[in-house]
Amino acid sequence: MSTHTTSTPALRRLDGSPVRVLVVDDEANIAELLSMALRYEGWEVRTAGTGLEAVRAAREFKPDAVALDMMLPDFDGMEVLRKMRQDDPNIPVLFLTAKDAVEDRVA
Numbered sequence: 001m002s003t004h005t006t007s008t009p010a011l012r013r014l015d016g017s018p019v020r021v022l023v024v025d026d027e028a029n030i031a032e033l034l035s036m037a038l039r040y041e042g043w044e045v046r047t048a049g050t051g052l053e054a055v056r057a058a059r060e061f062k063p064d065a066v067a068l069d070m071m072l073p074d075f076d077g078m079e080v081l082r083k084m085r086q087d088d089p090n091i092p093v094l095f096l097t098a099k100d101a102v103e104d105r106v107a
Contacts, residue, residue: 010042013064018044022063024054024080025096026072034067051075055083063091070097 011019021038025031026049035045046061048054051072058066066084070077081093 018042019065020044020046020061020063022046022048022054022057022061022066024048024051024057024066024072024077025069026050027069030069030096049073051077051080051083054080058084058091059087062088065092065094067094067096070095 013019019042021043023031023034023038023045024047025034028049031047031049035047038045046057046063048057049072051074054066054068054072057063068077068080072080075083077095077097084091084093
């Protein structure tokens with residue numbers, strides 16, 4: 001009796017290249033942990049530690065999605081999102097935050 005495991009094929013872009021994800025967090029440990037998990041899935045990852053770096057990286061790297069910390073040393077995550085959406089109005093973003101107030105979640 002043999003055991004056979006099937007794995008799900010890696011998610012790819014339409015041209016067959018790896019999905020690109022920009023990870024934005026000023027805490028290096030969090031950014032590295034998330035990046036490692038995404039690379040394990042076969043995705044191409046770039047990181048940024050500030051809002052300014054994130055906006056520049058988004059313009060150059062053209063990510064398919066962004067994991068974005070809400071509290072950065074220079075801009076808050078909402079301002080970074082506004083700047084990124086000027087270039088790509090439909091870019092999907094997953095917010096990383098420790099904020100739990102209702103008004104923060106609504107924003």
